[in-house]
Amino acid sequence: MKPTIESDGRPVAELRQAVKRYGPVTAVASIDFAVRPGEVVALLGPNGAGKTTAVQLLLGLVRPSAGEARLFGRDPRSPAARVRAGAMLQIAKVPETLKVKEHLHLISSYYPQPLPEGEVIAAAGLAGLEDRLFGKLSGGQRQRVLFALALCGNPDLLFLDEPTVGLDVESRRVFWGGIEEKAAQGRSVLLTTHYLEEADALADRIVLINRGRIVAEGTPAEIKARAAGRKVRCRTALRLEEVAALTGVHGARRDGELTELFVADAEPVIRELLRRDPGLAALEVRGADLEEAFLALTGAKEKEEKEEVAA
Amino acid sequence: MSAQALSQKRNLPRIYALEAKYEFLKLLRLPAYVVPTLAFPLVFYLLFGVAMKHQGPRGTFDLPTYLLATYGAFGVMNCALFGLGVGLAVERGQGWLLFKRATPMPPLAPYAGKLAMCLLFGTIMVTLLFALGATAGGVHLPLSTWLSLAGVQVAGAVPFAAFGLAIGYWAGPNSAPAVINLISLPAAFGSGMWFPIQMMPRLVRNLAQFLPPYHYAQLSLRVLGLDRGEPAARHVAVLVAFTAASMVFAWFGYRRDEGKTFG
Numbered sequence: 001m002k003p004t005i006e007s008d009g010r011p012v013a014e015l016r017q018a019v020k021r022y023g024p025v026t027a028v029a030s031i032d033f034a035v036r037p038g039e040v041v042a043l044l045g046p047n048g049a050g051k052t053t054a055v056q057l058l059l060g061l062v063r064p065s066a067g068e069a070r071l072f073g074r075d076p077r078s079p080a081a082r083v084r085a086g087a088m089l090q091i092a093k094v095p096e097t098l099k100v101k102e103h104l105h106l107i108s109s110y111y112p113q114p115l116p117e118g119e120v121i122a123a124a125g126l127a128g129l130e131d132r133l134f135g136k137l138s139g140g141q142r143q144r145v146l147f148a149l150a151l152c153g154n155p156d157l158l159f160l161d162e163p164t165v166g167l168d169v170e171s172r173r174v175f176w177g178g179i180e181e182k183a184a185q186g187r188s189v190l191l192t193t194h195y196l197e198e199a200d201a202l203a204d205r206i207v208l209i210n211r212g213r214i215v216a217e218g219t220p221a222e223i224k225a226r227a228a229g230r231k232v233r234c235r236t237a238l239r240l241e242e243v244a245a246l247t248g249v250h251g252a253r254r255d256g257e258l259t260e261l262f263v264a265d266a267e268p269v270i271r272e273l274l275r276r277d278p279g280l281a282a283l284e285v286r287g288a289d290l291e292e293a294f295l296a297l298t299g300a301k302e303k304e305e306k307e308e309v310a311a
Numbered sequence: 312m313s314a315q316a317l318s319q320k321r322n323l324p325r326i327y328a329l330e331a332k333y334e335f336l337k338l339l340r341l342p343a344y345v346v347p348t349l350a351f352p353l354v355f356y357l358l359f360g361v362a363m364k365h366q367g368p369r370g371t372f373d374l375p376t377y378l379l380a381t382y383g384a385f386g387v388m389n390c391a392l393f394g395l396g397v398g399l400a401v402e403r404g405q406g407w408l409l410f411k412r413a414t415p416m417p418p419l420a421p422y423a424g425k426l427a428m429c430l431l432f433g434t435i436m437v438t439l440l441f442a443l444g445a446t447a448g449g450v451h452l453p454l455s456t457w458l459s460l461a462g463v464q465v466a467g468a469v470p471f472a473a474f475g476l477a478i479g480y481w482a483g484p485n486s487a488p489a490v491i492n493l494i495s496l497p498a499a500f501g502s503g504m505w506f507p508i509q510m511m512p513r514l515v516r517n518l519a520q521f522l523p524p525y526h527y528a529q530l531s532l533r534v535l536g537l538d539r540g541e542p543a544a545r546h547v548a549v550l551v552a553f554t555a556a557s558m559v560f561a562w563f564g565y566r567r568d569e570g571k572t573f574g
Binding site: 059060061062063079080082083085086087089090091092093094095097098102105106107109110111112113133146149153159 | 320321322325326329330333336337338340341402404405406407409410411412413414415416417418569
C-alpha cells in the first residue's frame with residue numbers, strides 16, 4: 001500500500017461533464033473523470049484526441065464551454081488552487097537568456113513551500129547545468145528543465161503533458177524513473193501520452209480518449225484485455241466498410257492490397273469472411289501488439305459512433 | 312489552502328522583485344534588444360545633435376539641448392515598445408506565458424515585472440543620453456532640470472508599455488518587431504522626435520496632434536521651455552486616453568489568446 005497525501009480520498013483533480021469548444025471545433029466533448037490521491041493516471045490517445053485540452057481545463061488555463069473542472073476541490077482558475085500542482089506542458093521554449101537556476105529560482109518563489117533547489121536539480125538530472133543558459137541546452141536537457149520547473153513547488157499532483165515526445169529511449173527511461181519516484185512518495189500524477197507502452201509501464205489506470213471522448217477506462221491489464229485479440233490479414237474483394245462492420249471486428253484497415261482486421265476471436269470472423277468471399281487468399285493470423293490493440297480500441301469506438309448515427 | 316493563507320505564506324514583494332530582476336537580466340543578455348534600443352538614440356544624438364550643432368536654426372534654440380528632450384523620449388518609448396511588445400509576443404508564442412499561468416504565480420506579476428524592466432531600461436537610456444549631452448553636446452542645465460527631464464521621460468514609458476502590451480497580444484512572435492518598427496519609426500518622425508517639429512512641413516505639424524509620441528515629446532520639451540506652448544493638461548489627457556485605449560485593446564487580445572490556445 002502506497003502512502004497517500006490526502007486521507008479523505010477525494011479526487012485531487014476532476015472534470016465533470018466538461019466540454020471545450022473552439023469555434024466549430026469540439027476539443028473535449030463531455031468528459032467525466034477524476035484523479036484520486038496517490039494515483040498515476042495516463043490519459044492515452046492519438047494526436048488531437050483532446051488530451052492537452054483536458055489538462056488545460058484542469059489547470060484553469062482554459063474555461064470549460066460547459067460542465068466544470070476542479071483542482072483540489074476548487075476552481076483551478078484561482079492561483080490558490082494550483083499551489084499543490086506542478087505542470088510540465090508542451091511548450092516550445094522557455095526564455096533562452098536566463099540560466100537554469102534562475103528559472104528555478106523564479107518559479108519556486110511562486111510556491112509557499114518549494115522543494116530545495118538541490119533536490120529539484122538532482123531529481124531532474126540537471127547537476128552541473130545550473131549555470132547554463134537555457135538557450136545553450138540540448139533538446140533532452142531542455143525537456144529536463146521543464147520537468148524541474150514542474151517539480152519545484154513540491155506538488156502533490158504532477159501534470160505531465162506528453163513528457164517524452166521526441167526523446168530517445170535513454171532519456172525516456174530517466175523520465176520514467178522520475179515519475180515512478182513521485183508515485184512512490186504517494187503523489188498523484190496525470191500523464192498524457194500517445195504511447196501505450198508508456199501508459200502501461202507507469203499508470204495505475206489508463207483513460208483512453210479519442211476525439212474528445214473517453215472510449216475506455218481501466219487498469220493497464222484491463223485495457224490490454226479489452227483490446228487483446230488477434231490480427232487477421234488477407235487479400236479479399238470485400239469492401240473495407242463491409243468487413244469492418246462484421247461482428248467481433250474491433251477495427252479494420254487497408255495495408256497495400258491486403259486488408260487487416262483486429263478481432264477478439266479469429267475463427268468466427270474468418271468463417272464469415274470465407275462465406276462472403278470464397279476467393280479470399282493470403283490469410284494470416286497472429287496476436288496483435290499493444291499499439292495495434294490501442295488503434296483497434298480507438299477505431300472501434302469510432303465505428304460504434306458511426307453506427308449510432310446510421311441507426 | 313485559501314487565497315488568504317496563500318498570500319500570507321508567500322513573500323509577494325519578493326516575487327515581484329524577482330520577476331523584475333529576471334525580466335531585466337533576460338533582456339540585458341539579448342544584444343538584439345540592447346543594441347537597437349540603447350545605441351540608436353545615442354548614435355542619432357551624436358549625428359544630428361552634436362555633429363550638426365551649428366546647422367540648427369540659429370538664435371532660436373540650441374540643437375543639442377532640444378534633441379536631448381526628443382531623443383530621450385524616443386529612446387524610452389522604444390525601450391518600452393520593444394521590451395514589452397516583442398518580449399510578450401515571443402513568450403506568448405513559445406507557450407512560456409501559458410506555463411507561468413499554470414503555476415500559482417500572482418496573475419499580474421509578469422506584467423508588473425515587464426513594466427519595471429521598461430522603467431529601468433528607460434532610466435539607463437536617459438542616463439547615458441544625458442551623459443553624452445553634458446559632455447559631447449556641451450549642454451549645461453541646473454540639476455533640478457536634469458532630474459525633472461529624466462522624471463518626465465521615464466514616466467513616459469508607461470503609455471508606450473501599455474501599447475506594447477496590446478501589440479504583444481495581437482502580433483505574432485515573428486511579426487512583432489516589424490509591426491512596432493512600422494508604427495514607431497514614422498510616428499517618431501512625425502512627432503518631431505528626430506528633427507524639431509518647427510522644421511516640419513505644415514501638414515506634418517497638423518497631423519502630429521493625433522500622435523501620442525508628439526504629446527510625450529512636447530511634455531519633455533516643456534521641461535526645457537522649448538515646447539510649442541500648448542497646455543500641458545492636453546498632452547497629459549491625450550497620453551492617459553492612449554494608455555486606457557491600449558489597455559482595452561490588450562484586454563481583448565488577452566481574451567482572444569485565451570480562446571485560441573489549444574492542442
